[in-house]
Amino acid sequence: MSSVEPEEPKSLYAAREPIFPRRVKGDFRNLKWVIMIVTLGIYYVTPWLRWDRGPNLPDQAVLVDLANRRFFFFWIEIWPHEFYFIAGLLIMAGLGLFLFTSALGRVWCGYACPQTVWTDLFILVERWIEGDRNARLRLHRQKRLDFRKARLRVVKWLAWLAIALATGGAWVFYFTDAPSLLRDLVTLEAHPVAYTTIGVLTATTFVFGGFMREQVCIYMCPWPRIQGAMMDESTLTIGYRDWRGEPRGKARDPKAGDCVDCMACVNVCPMGIDIRDGQQMECITCGLCIDACDETMDRLGRRRGLVGYLAISDEAWETSGHQPKSVWRHHIFRPRTLLYTVLWALVGVGLLVALFIRPEINLTVAPVRNPVNVTLSDGTIRNTYELRLRNKHAEARRFEIALTGAADLRVDIEGTPYGSVMVPADETMLQRVHVMAPPGSAAAVGDLTDFRFWVEDLSNGDRVHRDSTFNGKGE
Incomplete structure (x- = not known):
């Protein structure tokens, strides 16, 4: 009678593997820098903009006045009974998401999502303090906590905490007069709700942007599942042209494809995936792998686009020898996206008409x-x-x-x-x-x-x- 040792139960939880994206240059990286600067600038600066509305009214350009149940947006004032304007804006936001997702996949996640923007900012600070990918990997693998590692970690965490504190502080300024609230916060005379809100937002920004990062997108955010249902075979997403790249091999191998297996696309990915494995739920279509691959192709003197924006329907077309389809004609301007555009425009026009004809x-x-x-x-x-x-x-x-x-x-x-x-x-x-x-x-x-x-x-x-x-x- 043979004794068989029972198998240990497999864990249903996979421990997080830290991701250290490498610095990359290119058009998509530059676009992400521009969007980061614009979105963060709008978020931090908007509460400080002034707007003269006359006596007895707040002079903050954008203000959600919960005490008086009013919303001010420059010259527009929304009263409680006019909540349909807010509902209309939410409908426009939903239709806009449908439009961009059906045309360009998870482009919102890759460029404008707050989690992506703040994570990009935290990674930038981390790179400034600890160095690029290889330096950060060496520091991570170093088991001994010496003075240098402790110093770099503390400086990095303090920088993250300052960004997180500014994030939470900026949010509460949208709900009351910003200069008055800032004075009350500094003199410790603000309402406890203000301190509590800042504390919660500071903690979540610090943890989500500094430590959880891609885990928020994969496990906490519902959009990867929802947006997957909005895409079809003509939706542009980031993909690998394996008919060009395979079989992988050395650059001098005449039998090999264009892919030299340099791992550049993997090393720059903030989600830590290999785009050559096909479409994956984790991919946020940020385009950094395109920049990395194009950089390698330029050095090798080969045609760009081994990794690029393409649709499922493009594979059979390109493998048969045809040139890539027109992005605008075959993927952007098509019945589905045009329908979303028309619906989005109708809601917008309706809101404008209602805004201008409403009585005073x-x-x-x-x-x-x-x-x-x-x-x-x-x-x-x-x-x-x-x-x-x-x-x-x-x-x-x-x-x-x-x-x-x-x-x-x-x-x-x-x-x-x-x-x-x-x-x-x-x-x-x-x-x-x-x-x-x-x-x-x-x-x-x-x-x-x-x-x-x-x-x-x-x-x-x-x-x-x-x-x-x-x-x-x-x-």
């Missing part, structure tokens, strides 16, 4: 139903209504209140003998009004009478209306 005054009417009506001493029937008058102007305006639709009804404004009220600048005012029907009139003795409230801005003649119903005695 607004009115909502709520009848007071307890009691439904009141009979006065002279037999007059009175209904009470609560009007919310919204003045979006930067100065106080006088609003006149009137009604039409029933000749025997008249309106009385509570608290003033006049037919108008002064509404403060950029505020919503609750005003109670009474609508009365004389004794014996059709509205008084009837059941329900429809009428219309009108509110007019006496400064410029803008008018809005809302329909309502008068409750009579029902005799």
